[in-house]
């Protein structure tokens with residue numbers, strides 16, 4: 001790796017870091033189309049920009065991806081596998097009648113950046129860019145998702161950038177997509193989720209590289225009540241690759257669709273064909289899948305409303321059962337009550353089921369736990385939890401509480417306020433069952 005490259009990467013990283021830290025920098029902005037109006041980046045990134053300016057003058061604006069991991073003005077990567085970096089930049093031509101979207105590949109030749117190719121895309125905006133080696137040559141292809149201003153339709157184009165000119169491997173519509181090795185052959189494939197709001201249909205399709213193109217090899221129907229996708233998790237089920245799609249249903253509720261590959265065919269095992277539904281995982285809090293119990297496997301949060309006395313529906317809370325999909329079924333790995341603002345959870349032992357109720361308190365994202373039994377109903381309050389802003393926390397205000405944990409944002413506290421008929425509450429137990437993390441970081 002040459003000094004120039006290291007410098008370029010350092011610049012790119014520091015620019016991203018600065019923009020993450022200070023928010024306002026146009027380098028990482030999802031909205032800004034106007035980098036050139038802001039101060040030029042220094043060093044080699046400045047070299048890339050100079051190359052663009054030389055080629056295009058000033059009649060262009062850089063286009064930034066609206067979401068995903070690649071949202072900077074230039075993506076610097078080794079696109080052809082020769083060990084040296086190239087850059088791609090997306091830009092719109094401003095002196096045309098209609099906004100034209102282009103992708104430019106810029107190469108570094110003996111320390112100076114030169115335009116290698118310029119391709120016109122049919123859209124006006126970049127939605128997201130992802131990479132994956134789909135043809136197995138050891139170099140990643142680019143999946144460029146784009147849209148046309150004012151149109152709800154989103155499309156993606158897959159480019160092989162390993163040649164002098166970009167080669168288009170695929171182009172088609174998508175609602176969401178994922179680049180992941182779903183068949184375990186060490187090459188990535190493209191899985192495309194499509195919603196057809198007019199036909200009221202939803203499906204996932206699987207695209208595999210063969211002889212210079214991506215070919216659709218399998219499609220599976222999924223729950224058509226999906227209105228939008230919150231997240232697609234690249235994970236596994238039964239030791240094989242699997243996708244977990246967290247999607248919104250009509251009323252803003254989340255559920256999860258699992259996608260696996262069996263004998264080359266896509267399957268959606270949670271989709272009940274007779275009911276045309278996957279709502280077995282429907283939940284009332286905006287929880288996404290994750291590794292709740294820290295065993296390395298992903299779980300799906302499923303919820304049921306807990307007894308809440310006669311408080312307003314807004315203050316009701318759920319028992320969340322984190323279920324692992326394995327051997328064709330959902331198995332509970334952890335039970336917990338998650339605070340209304342999703343800031344912390346309290347793990348519930350199986351022996352507690354049916355013996356407690358919960359009420360959310362608006363102030364400090366609190367949870368009050370109450371005694372409960374099926375005969376006498378909702379009883380007295382047993383203990384309380386809350387999360388106080390670290391800036392405003394004062395120990396005098398919480399003299400009867402004890403601190404569970406704290407970080408630079410929040411102080412998490414608990415207070416024992418009564419006795420339960422069945423549950424043995426102690427400070428030690430509350431400390432054990434409390435967690436300020438809902439799921440492990442890398443899930």
Ligand SMILES: [Ca+2]
Pocket residue numbers: 077078079080081082083084085086
């Ligand atoms: Ca290269």
Ligand SMILES: [Ca+2]
Pocket residue numbers: 132133134135136137138139140141
């Ligand atoms: Ca490749």
Ligand SMILES: [Ca+2]
Pocket residue numbers: 180181182183184185186187188189
């Ligand atoms: Ca594969």
Ligand SMILES: [Ca+2]
Pocket residue numbers: 290291292293294295296297298299333
């Ligand atoms: Ca787990």
